[in-house]
Amino acid sequence: MRRSRMSAAAVAVAMAVFLIAACSSNNDSARPGDADGKSSSILTSRTEGRSGPVVLQFYMLGNAPKDLPIIEERINEMALEDLNVAVKFHYTTWTEWDQKYKLLLSTGRAVDLIFTSDWAFYQQYAHQGAFMALDELLPLAAPKLQAFVPKEMWDAVRIDGRIYTVPSTYKEYVTGGFIWREDLRRKHGLPTPVDLPSFEAYLEGIRQHEPGIQPAAFGSLVDSSIQHAYLEVERKAVGPMPYGLYASYDKPNEIGAYWGTPSHLEDLKKYKSWAEKGYLSKNVLNDPVSMQDQIASGEAAALLSDNPTRYNAMLSQMQAQHPDWDLGYTPFGRSTGYATPVHPMHNGFAIAAGSEHPEEALAFYEKLVTDERYNRLTQYGIEGVHYEVKDGFYHALDKSGFEREGMIGWAWRNPDYMLFEPSYERVQRIFNELDQIQKPDLYTRFVEDYTEYQAERAALEQVVKQYLYPLLAGQIEDVKEGLAIFMEKANEAGLPKIQQSYMKQWKDYLANGIVSNQGEKPQ
Amino acid sequence: MKIKEESSTKWFRLIAYVVVLVGCVLCLLPFLLILSASLSSNASILNEGYHLIPKEFSLEGYRIIFEVPDDVLRAYGVTTLVTVVGTLIGLLLMTMAGYVLQRKDFKYRNVFAFFIYFTTLFGGGLVPYYMLITNYLQFTNSLYALIWPGLMTPFLIILMRSFITSAVPDEVIESSKIDGANDFVIYYRIVLPLSVPGLATIGLFLALQYWNDWFSSALFISDAAKYQLQFYLYNIINTSNFLNSIGAGAGVTLSEGVPSESMKMAMAIIVTGPILLLYPFIQRYFVKGLTIGAVKG
Amino acid sequence: MLKKKGILHELYTNKILFLMLLPTLLYFLVNNYLPMIGIYYAFVQFDFNTSLFKMDFVGLKNFEFLWKSGKLVELTFNTIGYNIVFIFLGNVLSIFVAILLNDIKGKWFKKISQSILFLPYFVSFVILSVIVFNLFNYEQGVLNTVLQQLGADPVDVYSKPKLWIFFIIMFYLWKNFGYSMVIYLASITGISEDYYEAAKIDGANAFQRAWHITVPMLKNTFVILLLFALGSIMKGQFDLFYQMIGNNGLLFSTTDIIDTYVYRSLRVTFDMGMATAAGVYQSLFGFTLIMIVNAIIRKVNKDYALF
Structure with a gap:
């Protein structure tokens, strides 16, 4: 009896200890939360923050570099002295990053600075009120930063008339271009791809001369890797519009349906002919291997579209293994006659709506961008340890500790302090060429408000994957019939309603430069 | 061993061995493919697919992971x-x-x-x-x-x-x-x-x-x-x-x-x-x- | 209903038992019941700037996307169909193999084969999908390489939706049967030798013993597995379907289930309400089903019922 009571007590104590320890566990990043979102967490951590320097919570997408703790320590030494703030860098990794991004912004987590991009839905989040407007804060907290970023850029990132992010000022092009194995082209005397016909001729040559090689690689997301690329180069689309809508760059106002039109049918037949000739893999929809890997390993010979920076990265990766192979690149601009530099929204940093230290956050971000010590340290690591500068070029010393742009600092690149690898010259040459024909990006700034049709939108997504993807991949025998079925299903899912609303929003946007704020935006 | 076993028991056991053996082969094969792929060079996987025995033996996969x-x-x-x-x-x-x-x-x-x-x-x-x-x-x-x-x-x-x-x-x-x-x-x-x-x-x-x-x-x-x-x-x-x-x-x-x-x-x-x-x-x-x-x- | 005094009295008499159960109850209260407040997200328009109960109530609007595509019936049918097959074949196979394994006498053979049969459980579907693509892809897949060497025409497996019904079931069994097999093995171990000895004396042969003693003794375990499987019949096995099929729309007609549909549809939006709504639909369905089945089991044999 006695023993048993002892052991019972022991178990109970052990459990209690575990529960208490679990409940009172503290950690460096989280602040006391609360029952209903942000309101009361502000109160609790305000008082908490008084005791020492403010600790800013800095969120970035992607994987953290291995030596991040060292960099963080050095940054904090400077930041404490300069601003009396410290910063904690968090990386979401690429696993479930979109989920985490949503969770961070919607569950009352303490987030001060967070990366924004058009592909991370900056426009939507800003429109829905996830970020703090910076218009009044900027002159107070970061006048230098405000002056550093050109006014056009500030204006370009405005959503509903307000600034919600600090754009990156580095000018690059992420427009597409043909990529092909140049050594094979020379070997068999094939034409250089400069436009679609010559690209097709190249693929045909590969098919005839190199039976073991897949003429072209496409990703499994065929709407972007085939449809949007094709529309960009062949039909000069203003941007990758959703819902089968199309407007040309030259006449953006003439927006109209593309899906189901004769041009759509014509294009689908073109893809079908590619599939029949074996230019693209029959199982492109299931292929798990990345396009880049397929090119670099020699499995495939060409890509319909990729941007100059990635072309350069692929070439470097390939030549590390096969020094005698070579890749060629023709930007689409050469046949379309224009190229749009990346939109300022592409990389930026915002302050979450629930941040308790917006002034400090902005002041710190100003340092990160405009102070060379902060900037170089967070972009390239420690000079002499992680990298060195030779002849003005960046040379890596310790890639596993901190690679070039290891903190994925796309957003706080400062052209004045940027260091490049020698191979960057290739990219620069392309950029210089595109600079000659540059035109502004008309599309990215458009903010779609889909509150009205979000059910239809979700339903359509499935229809597209089920009925349009196989058509794009050239897998449907009767293209005309396949398109008719797709259109029927899409219309059932509510395509006309979506298109109507989108077109109206688009026209308003072009007319005003600012999307009218008619969608319900609860206060 | 002890008493002689009835024939039904023998049959039962024979079936057991055969089924289990077949099952084991089916369960083991994909695993061996993964093991072999992990020991192959990346290029040979992409160009020639998976094989039970590595086409081009290489430890590069492990090397990259254990570099750090x-x-x-x-x-x-x-x-x-x-x-x-x-x-x-x-x-x-x-x-x-x-x-x-x-x-x-x-x-x-x-x-x-x-x-x-x-x-x-x-x-x-x-x-x-x-x-x-x-x-x-x-x-x-x-x-x-x-x-x-x-x-x-x-x-x-x-x-x-x-x-x-x-x-x-x-x-x-x-x-x-x-x-x-x-x-x-x-x-x-x-x-x-x-x-x-x-x-x-x-x-x-x-x-x-x-x-x-x-x-x-x-x-x-x-x-x-x-x-x-x-x-x-x-x-x-x-x-x-x-x-x-x-x-x-x-x-x-x-x-x-x-x-x-x-x-x-x-x-x-x-x-x-x-x-x-x-x-x-x-x-x-x-x-x-x-x-x-x-x-x- | 139960009287309050009755509960307190009962808990007092069995206070040690209750104390032993208490941490578990608290755990589920905190870990599972508390977050259920979030079900309310299914009925509001999500907004970053207010708390849950201040968001606009929108009724069933968030559920609309489920039937807007006109696929709800087909998806529900697919989901249930697959799961019934999984439950049935999965249990039959694992009971069968468990009985056979139990009878194998070679100590090492038994040990090693058991481990090997359990091996697929460790292979994640992400990795398996890569292997499967390598077996079946049209240009370089193992299958077509072999077919061509035999002089036959290559087959494009990835454009034949009917074939994938079979593959999906096969991969499910391959990966999961080891898990339930271990459960059944443990249950068989619990059966007293006395029953078998008695049967032997009565002249029952090995097959009869397995059928008349072992199988009935596993009924209890089977009912548990069944009830849990039925409860999540509308969820389950997302990874299997998503990794194998991916974005290949050609195969959706036979391989799309609620979970994959919801995942694909909601990738493009970040609306909490719709995701929650889909979960509520799945839950209600599973709940209804389980109440019916449990009631039936209770009628047949009270001891087997879950609650």
């Missing part, structure tokens, strides 16, 4: 610690719950069983759960965030209840009660020793669940020193998925480059390797435990 071994080694430590601690606590709580729920004299056992089972049917979804862990329990970036979510599952509790029911007859409990033992003593002295195969099974499943978990790391950990092992595998795969889906249109370039196929396979092997040893270890408890007679007598 600290990450993986530390992740081993985290996963092992979480698995051991989580399994022990979980086993203790679940065996107690299973025992109580099968006691026929515990009047509301069905109400409580339903209370537990009901949670498998309804859930609030990811957002409230995330808030619970991060805002209320404040487990972010701590090992508690890795242990807590998988500590108990209704399935394992009910399974434990059933194991105890069949291993410990009611009369045994009744007679111990009459002898004056309290309920905890009965659990500790009689129920646990009799339920060894059940304990081993539940312990194994719980350990596997902890070992295979990556989602907790993905959601609640942002400090690389506390990532679970499986998370590394998923992150490698997700990084290349990301580059495939977003990268092209958005002009995203990662300096770290694309993880190769052989690297993925090597990671798969590294991640599963040690836990494979757990099952043979557990097997020894799958013998007929103490018989009921031993306790009664």
Whole structure:
């Protein structure tokens, strides 16, 4: 009896200890939360923050570099002295990053600075009120930063008339271009791809001369890797519009349906002919291997579209293994006659709506961008340890500790302090060429408000994957019939309603430069 | 051996051997493909596909991963610690719950069983759960965030209840009660020793669940020193998925480059390797435990 | 209904038992019941700037996308169909193999084969999908390489939706049967030798013993597995379907289930309400089903019922 009571007590104590320890566990990043979102967490951590320097919570997408703790320590030494703030860098990794991004912004987590991009839905989040407007804060907290970023850029990132992010000022092009194995082209005397016909001729040559090689690689997301690329180069689309809508760059106002039109049918037949000739893999929809890997390993010979920076990265990766192979690149601009530099929204940093230290956050971000010590340290690591500068070029010393742009600092690149690898010259040459024909990006700034049709939108997504993807991949025998079925299903899912609303929003946007704020935006 | 076996037994056994052998081959083959791929060069995988014997032997996949071994080694430590601690606590709580729920004299056992089972049917979804862990329990970036979510599952509790029911007859409990033992003593002295195969099974499943978990790391950990092992595998795969889906249109370039196929396979092997040893270890408890007679007598 | 006094009295008499159960109850209360408040997200328009109960109530609007595509019936049918097959074949196979394994006498053979049969459980579907693509892809897949060497025409497996019904079931069994096999093995271990000895004396042969003693003794375990499987019949196995099929729309007609549909549809939006709504639909369905089945089991044999 006695023993048993002892052991019972022991178990109970052990459990209690575990529960208490679990409940009172503290950690460096989280602040006391609360029952209903942000309101009361502000109160609790305000008082908490008084005791020492403010600790800013800095969120970035992607994987953290291995030596991040060292960099963080050095940054904090400077930041404490300069601003009396410290910063904690968090990386979401690429696993479930979109989920985490949503969770961070919607569950009352303490987030001060967070990366924004058009592909991370900056426009939507800003429109829905996830970020703090910076218009009044900027002159107070970061006048230098405000002056550093050109006014056009500030204006370009405005959503509903307000600034919600600090754009990156580095000018690059992420427009597409043909990529092909140049050594094979020379070997068999094939034409250089400069436009679609010559690209097709190249693929045909590969098919005839190199039976073991897949003429072209496409990703499994065929709407972007085939449809949007094709529309960009062949039909000069203003941007990758959703819902089968199309407007040309030259006449953006003439927006109209593309899906189901004769041009759509014509294009689908073109893809079908590619599939029949074996230019693209029959199982492109299931292929798990990345396009880049397929090119670099020699499995495939060409890509319909990729941007100059990635072309350069692929070439470097390939030549590390096969020094005698070579890749060629023709930007689409050469046949379309224009190229749009990346939109300022592409990389930026915002302050979450629930941040308790917006002034400090902005002041710190100003340092990160405009102070060379902060900037170089967070972009390239420690000079002499992680990298060195030779002849003005960046040379890596310790890639596993901190690679070039290891903190994925796309957003706080400062052209004045940027260091490049020698191979960057290739990219620069392309950029210089595109600079000659540059035109502004008309599309990215458009903010779609889909509150009205979000059910239809979700339903359509499935229809597209089920009925349009196989058509794009050239897998449907009767293209005309396949398109008719797709259109029927899409219309059932509510395509006309979506298109109507989108077109109206688009026209308003072009007319005003600012999307009218008619969608319900609860206060 | 002893008495001569009847022919039906022989036939039975023959079928058993044949079926099991065929099953083993089917189960082993894909695993060998992964192993072989992890030992092949990336180029040979892409160009010639998978083979049972590497076409072009190479350790490059492992080399890339172990170039900086600290990450993986530390992740081993985290996963092992979480698995051991989580399994022990979980086993203790679940065996107690299973025992109580099968006691026929515990009047509301069905109400409580339903209370537990009901949670498998309804859930609030990811957002409230995330808030619970991060805002209320404040487990972010701590090992508690890795242990807590998988500590108990209704399935394992009910399974434990059933194991105890069949291993410990009611009369045994009744007679111990009459002898004056309290309920905890009965659990500790009689129920646990009799339920060894059940304990081993539940312990194994719980350990596997902890070992295979990556989602907790993905959601609640942002400090690389506390990532679970499986998370590394998923992150490698997700990084290349990301580059495939977003990268092209958005002009995203990662300096770290694309993880190769052989690297993925090597990671798969590294991640599963040690836990494979757990099952043979557990097997020894799958013998007929103490018989009921031993306790009664 | 139960009287309050009755509960307190009962808990007091069995206070040790109740204390032993208490941590478990608290755990589920905190870990599972508390977050259920979030079900309310299914009925509001999500907004970053207010708390849950201040968001605009929108009724069933978040559920609309489920039937807007006109696929709800087909998806529900697919989901249930697959799961019934999984439950049935999975249990039959694992009981069968468990019985056979139990009878194998070679100590090492038994140990090693058991471990090998459990091996697929460790292979994640992400990795398996890569292997499967390598077996079946049209240009370089193992299958077509072999077919061509035999002089036959290559087959495009990835454009034949009917074939994938079979593959999906096969991969499910391959990966999961080891898990339930271990459960059944443990249950068989719990069966007293006395029964077998008695049967032997009565002249029952090995097959009869397996059929008349072992199988009935596993009924209890089977019921548990069944009830849990039925409860999540509308969820389950997302990874299997998503990793194998991916974005290949050609195969959706036979391989799309609720979970994959919801995942694909909601990738493009970040609306909490719709995701929660889908979960509520799945839960209600599973709940209804389980109440019916449990009631039936209770009628047949009270001891087997879950609650």
